[in-house]
Amino acid sequence: MPTDPHPTSSEVAYLGVDELLRRFDAAELTSAGLVDSLLERIAVIDGPDGAVGLRAIAQVADEARATAIERDGERSRGELRGPLHGIPVVVKDNIEVTGLPGVAGSTALVGRPATDARLVSRLRDTGAIVLASTNMSVWANIRSERSTSGWSATGGLVGNPWALDRSAGGSSSGSGAALAAGLAPLAVGTETDGSIICPASVNGVVGLKPTVGAVPAAGVVPVCASQDSPGPMGRSVADVARLFAVLADQAPPDRSDRPIRFVQATNWPTGHAPTDRLVDSVVDALRSSGESVDVRWVANPGPGVVNDEFVVMLSEFVDDLGAYLADRPGDGVQSLADVVAHEKASSGVELAWFGHELFVQALATGGRRGDSYAEARRRNLEWAVSTCLMPALDGADVLVAPAYGPSWKSDLIVGGHTGVVSSWVTTPAAIAGWPIITVPVGLVHGLPVGLAMIARPHEEWALLTAAAGVELVVAATHPLPRPYWRSPRRG
Numbered sequence: 001m002p003t004d005p006h007p008t009s010s011e012v013a014y015l016g017v018d019e020l021l022r023r024f025d026a027a028e029l030t031s032a033g034l035v036d037s038l039l040e041r042i043a044v045i046d047g048p049d050g051a052v053g054l055r056a057i058a059q060v061a062d063e064a065r066a067t068a069i070e071r072d073g074e075r076s077r078g079e080l081r082g083p084l085h086g087i088p089v090v091v092k093d094n095i096e097v098t099g100l101p102g103v104a105g106s107t108a109l110v111g112r113p114a115t116d117a118r119l120v121s122r123l124r125d126t127g128a129i130v131l132a133s134t135n136m137s138v139w140a141n142i143r144s145e146r147s148t149s150g151w152s153a154t155g156g157l158v159g160n161p162w163a164l165d166r167s168a169g170g171s172s173s174g175s176g177a178a179l180a181a182g183l184a185p186l187a188v189g190t191e192t193d194g195s196i197i198c199p200a201s202v203n204g205v206v207g208l209k210p211t212v213g214a215v216p217a218a219g220v221v222p223v224c225a226s227q228d229s230p231g232p233m234g235r236s237v238a239d240v241a242r243l244f245a246v247l248a249d250q251a252p253p254d255r256s257d258r259p260i261r262f263v264q265a266t267n268w269p270t271g272h273a274p275t276d277r278l279v280d281s282v283v284d285a286l287r288s289s290g291e292s293v294d295v296r297w298v299a300n301p302g303p304g305v306v307n308d309e310f311v312v313m314l315s316e317f318v319d320d321l322g323a324y325l326a327d328r329p330g331d332g333v334q335s336l337a338d339v340v341a342h343e344k345a346s347s348g349v350e351l352a353w354f355g356h357e358l359f360v361q362a363l364a365t366g367g368r369r370g371d372s373y374a375e376a377r378r379r380n381l382e383w384a385v386s387t388c389l390m391p392a393l394d395g396a397d398v399l400v401a402p403a404y405g406p407s408w409k410s411d412l413i414v415g416g417h418t419g420v421v422s423s424w425v426t427t428p429a430a431i432a433g434w435p436i437i438t439v440p441v442g443l444v445h446g447l448p449v450g451l452a453m454i455a456r457p458h459e460e461w462a463l464l465t466a467a468a469g470v471e472l473v474v475a476a477t478h479p480l481p482r483p484y485w486r487s488p489r490r491g
Contacts, residue, residue, distance in 0.1 A: 003485070004182075004482070004485065005044060005045045005050075005051040005052050005485060006040070006041045006044040006045055006051070009037045009038070009040060009041040009044075009182070010182065010482075012029065012033075012034055012037050012038075013037065013038065013041055013182030013183070014182050014235070014482065015185065016185065016235065016236050016238065016239055017084075017087055017185055017186065017234075017238070017239045017242055018238060018239075020034065020086075020087060020185060021085075021086075021087070024075060024085075024086055030068075030072045030086075031068040031069075031071045031072050031075075031086035031087075031088075031129065032065060032068040032069045032072055034068070034086075034088065035064055035065050035068040035088055035129060035131065036065065038088055038131060038183060038184060039060060039064070039065070039131075041182065041183060042057055042060065042132070042183050045181055045183065046178075046181070046183060048156070052159065052164065052485065053159070054158065054159045054161065054164075054177060054181055055135055055155055055156045055157060055158050055159065055174070056134055056135055056158050056159075056168070056173070056174040056175075056177040056178040056181060056183060057090070057132045057133070057134060057135065057174065057178060057183065058093040058100070058101060058105075058132070058133040058134055058135045058136075058152075058154065058155050058174065059100055059101055059132060059133050060131065060132045061097070061099060061100055061130050061131060061132055061133075062099060063099065064088070064129055064130065064131050064132070067129045067130075068086065068088075068129050071085060071086040071127060071129060072086065074127075080127065081125065081126055081127035082125065082126030082127050082246070083126055083127075083242055083245065083246060084123065084126045084127050084128035084186075084242070084243070084246055085126070085127030085128075086127060086129065087127070087128050087129065087185060087186060088128070088129045088130075088131035088184050088185065088186070089123055089128045089129065089130060089131060089184065089185075089186045089187065089188065089243070090130075090131050090132045090133065090134050090174075090175060090178050090183065090184040090186070090187045090188070091120065091123075091130060091132075091133055091134065091175075091187070091188045092133065092134050092136055092172050092174070092175050092187075092188055092189050092190055092230075093105055093133045093134060093135060093136050093152070093154075093155070093174070094136060094140060094190060094220055094221040095117050095119065095120065095133075095188060095190065095219065095220050095221075095230065096114040096115055096116065096117045096120070096219040096220070097114060097116060097117070097120050097130055097133060098114060098115050098116050098120075099114075100114060100130070100132075100133040101114065101133060101154065102114035102133070102219075102221070103154055103221075104136065104138065104139050104140060104152075104221040105135065105136050105137065105138035105139065105151075105152025105153060105154050105155055106138055106139055106152070106153055106154065106339070106350070107153050107154060107342070107346055107349060107350060108332065108333045108338075108339050108342045108343065108346075108350075109221075109328075109332065109333070110154065111330060111332065112328055112329065112330035112331075112332055113328075113329045113330050115219070115329075116219065117216075117218060117219025117220055118216040118218045118219055119188065119215055119216055119219070119220075119230055119247050120219070122246055122247060122249060123188075123246060123247075126246045128186075128246070131184055132178075132183075132184070134172070134173075134174030134175045134177075134178055134187065135150070135152055135154075135155035135156070135158050135173060135174035136150075136152055136155075136158075136170070136171050136172060136173055136174055136175075137149050137150055137151065137152065137170035137171035137173055137195075138151065138152040138153055138154075138350075139221075139223075140170075140171040140190065140192060140195060140221070140223050141170045141171040141195065142192070142223050142313065142314075142317060142358055142362075143354070143355075143356045143358055143359060144354040144355050144356060144357055144358055144415075145357070145358065145416065146354040146355070146415035146416045147170075147354050147415060147416075148167075148353060148354065148410055148411065148412050148415050148416075149167050149168070149169055149170030149171065149173060149198075149410075149417065150167055150168045150169065150170055150173035150174075150177075150410065151353065151410075151412060153346075153349050153350050155174070157410060157412065158173040158174050158177050159177065159410075160177060160180075160202065160203060160407050161177055161180040161181040161203065161483035161484075161485060162180065162203070162204065162407070162446070162447055162448060162483045162484055162485075162486065163407065163446070163447060163484070163486040163488075164485065164486065164487060164488055165409055165410065165487075165488035165489070166202075166406075166407040166408060166409055166410065166447065167202065167407050167408050167409070167410045167419075168199055168202065168203060168407075169198035169199030169200075169201070169202040169203065169404070169407065170194075170195060170198060170199060171190075171195040171199075172187075172189030172190060172191070172195050172196050172199045172200075172207075172233065173199050175187035175188065175189040175196075175199065175233050176189070176199030176200050176202070176203035176205055176207070176233065177199070177203055179203065179205045179233060179234065179235055180203040180204055180205055180235075180483050181483065182482075185234065185235070185239065186232070186233070186234050186239060186243050187232075187233040187234070188230055188231070188232060188233065188243070188247070189207060189230070189231055189233050190217075190220060190228065190229065190230045190231070191209040191228075191229055191231060191430070192223040192224060192227045192228050192313065192430065193227060193309070193313075193426055193427060193430035193431075194422075194426040194430070196208070196209045196231050196233060196438075197209060197403055197404070197425075197426050197436060197437075197438045197450070197452055198403075198404055198422070198426075199233075200233055200403075200438045200440075200450060201403040201404040201438045201440070201448070201449060201450030201452070202404055202406070202407035202447070202448065202449075202450075203407075203448065204440040204443075204448030204450075204480050204483070205233060205234065205235050205440065206233065206234055206235065206236060206237055206239070206240045206437070206438065206439055206440070206467065206471075207231065207232075207233045207240070207437065207438050208231045208232050208233075208240050208244055208435065208436075208437045208460065208463065208464070209229050209231045209429070209430075209435060209436050209437070210229050210230075210231050210244065210247075210248060210435050210460050211229070211433060211434060211435045211457045211458050211459075211460065212225075212226065212227060212228065212229045212433030213229075213433070214229070214248045214250075214435070214458065214460065215229060215230045215231060215244075215247045215248050216230075217229065217230060221321070221324060222317070222320040222321055222324050223313060223316070223317055223320070223321075224312065224313045224315075224316030224317055224320060225316055225320050226312065226316060226377070226433060227312075227313065227430050227431065227433060229433075230247065231244070231247070232244045232247055236471065237439065237464060237467045237468045237471050238468070240437075240464070240467075241461075241464045241468075244460060244464070248460070250460075250461075252461055253461050255461060255462070255465055259291075259292065260291065260292075260397050260398055260462060260465055260466045260469065261292045261294070261395065261396045261397045261398070262283075262286065262291060262292060262293040262294070262396065262397070262398050262399075262400055262466065263293070263294045263295065263296050263392065263393065263395075263396035263398070263399055263400070264283050264293060264294070264295045264296070264399075264400050264401065265296065265297075265298040265392065265399060265400070265401040265423075265425070266295045266296065266297060266298075267297050267298060267300065268298060268300075268401040268402070268423040268424050268425055269401075269402060269423060270402045270404070270405045270421045270422055270423050271421065272405035272406070272421040272444075274444045274445065275402055275405040275406065275421065275444050275449045276402060278441060278442050278444060278449060278478070279401075279402040279441060279449070279451055281477070281478075282441045282442070282451060282470065282473060282474060282477070282478065283400065283451075285473045285476075285477050286469065286470060286473050289469075289472075289473055291469060293400075294395075294396060296392060298388060298391075298392040298399070298401075299383070299387045299388040299391070299392075299428075300424055301383065301388075301424055301427050301428065304379070305379075305380065305383050305384075305427070305431075306427070307376075308376040308377075308379050308380040308383075309376075309380055309427065309430070309431055311365065311372050311373065311376040312373065312376050312377050312380055312431075314358065314361055314362035314365050315362070315365040315366070315367050315368055315370055315372070315373040315376075316367075316368065316373075317336070317362050318336050318362050318363060318365060318366075318367040319367040319368055321335075321336050321339075322334070322335045322336060325338070325339075336359060336362060336363060337363060339359065340356060340359050340360065340363070343356050343359075353412045353413070353415060354415045380431045381431065381432065383428075383431070384427075384428040384429075384431035384432040385432050388428040389428050389429075389432055389434060389454065389456075393454075393455075393456060397455060397456075397459070397462050397466070398453045398454065398455050398462065398463060398466040399425075399453065399454045399455075400451060400452065400453050401423045401424075401425040401451075401452055402422075402423045402425070402449065402450075402451060402452065403422065403423070403425060403426075403438040403449070403450035403451060403452035404420070404421060404422045404423075404449065404450060405420075405421025405422065405444065405449055406421070406444045406445055406447035406448075406449060407447055407448075408420055408421070423452070425452040425454065426452070428454070429454045432457075433457065434454055434455065434456060434457050435454070435455050435457070435458075435459060435460045435463055436452060436453065436454045436455075436463075437452065437453050437463045437464070437466075437467050438450035438451065438452045438453075439451055439453075439467045439470045439471055439474070440474070440480055441470070441474050441478060442474065442477075442478030442480065443478075443480065446484060446486070448480060451470060453466055453467060453470075
């Protein structure tokens with residue numbers, strides 16, 4: 001197997017947040033030293049001229065090292081800002097950060113000034129260092145049914161550190177790949193339906209989509225307000241919990257005496273036999289460890305549910321993107337119609353690999369005032385909450401099912417997502433706006449797969465407790481190595 005492209009930085013690159021903080025306190029490592037190591041690693045691994053050309057990073061923050069030096073000085077004086085003091089974080093390119101693009105992978109927003117989103121202010125207030133923005137699927141994969149996950153007009157195609165010709169998932173592709181590649185200890189992604197869970201699963205990391213509204217979305221390029229949520233990503237449940245507490249401005253509750261009751265959706269397999277067998281074995285091991293794990297048939301979303309969600313997303317996208325563009329400083333596109341016109345004029349760059357037919361369909365919906373929106377949203381919510389999730393979680397805390405199967409080959413020429421292997425687990429959570437997390441549970445054919453878990457609204461800490469239990473079981477039965485950096489190959 002190929003080795004780490006930059007082995008001299010491997011030790012600090014894969015340290016967890018608790019260990020980094022311990023080393024800071026023991027004067028064994030400084031924030032500036034850590035940032036220097038990560039920036040060197042990014043230069044070697046990520047850029048088009050590097051050893052790999054991973055393309056997970058959209059742009060490095062110019063002030064990252066200066067901020068790290070400032071945090072070191074504060075630490076030496078005992079002036080700690082909060083639980084992320086001196087810890088580098090990378091942030092998805094659809095989240096505004098002062099000095100970084102925040103363009104959602106599109107040339108239509110290039111040059112428009114970005115100011116810190118509310119969640120970025122929370123990161124800075126607690127001492128975090130914004131190291132870079134991460135590449136993503138252009139416009140968060142809402143542009144075309146033939147889009148290639150991980151490709152953007154501004155950043156190119158993100159690779160997967162486990163196998164470089166396979167997808168890093170979408171749309172938080174760069175955030176997942178950056179974590180797996182050891183480019184940062186923490187990342188922030190966003191999800192409408194699957195955009196944190198998918199890249200976390202296929203890159204072998206942990207990702208949490210919180211309850212819609214738990215983490216502020218102000219300053220984030222929107223898809224649809226009823227389903228959008230920024231969320232934390234990391235290489236361990238503990239790291240994700242620490243980042244969630246900051247993003248949501250919440251303190252962990254005391255759950256020491258409250259066991260988690262699991263229920264497995266037996267009719268939500270991926271259909272990929274090795275993935276489903278591995279997930280079943282992890283659930284069996286969880287049960288053998290003493291956890292309460294029931295099994296239950298759970299309602300599947302039929303074509304009508306999927307179509308209603310599609311109508312809702314496209315209708316809200318017209319309104320929400322228009323409102324966002326009108327408020328963002330600078331000249332340029334002010335509506336989705338303007339974006340379509342820009343992409344036609346820049347078709348050699350923007351439309352080189354796939355079109356924007358979903359934008360055209362979105363414009364035709366008439367937004368929330370269109371004829372189809374209100375009933376589609378009502379039906380969607382009734383199915384997701386009353387038909388699916390509430391019966392599934394009756395008498396239980398957490399619903400579990402496989403997330404995604406092994407990553408598929410990226411193909412810009414053919415496009416689309418024909419190789420994606422997944423269960424239905426992200427759909428009801430997305431429609432209802434309920435929290436969902438994925439934890440890596442092992443490798444299938446040398447590629448990571450994840451177990452997803454859903455909880456009731458604002459029960460993120462129950463999810464994190466459940467995820468920590470799964471993580472312990474996996475560490476004892478199917479521990480993950482570091483990524484292989486496998487070169488492109490047939491098969």
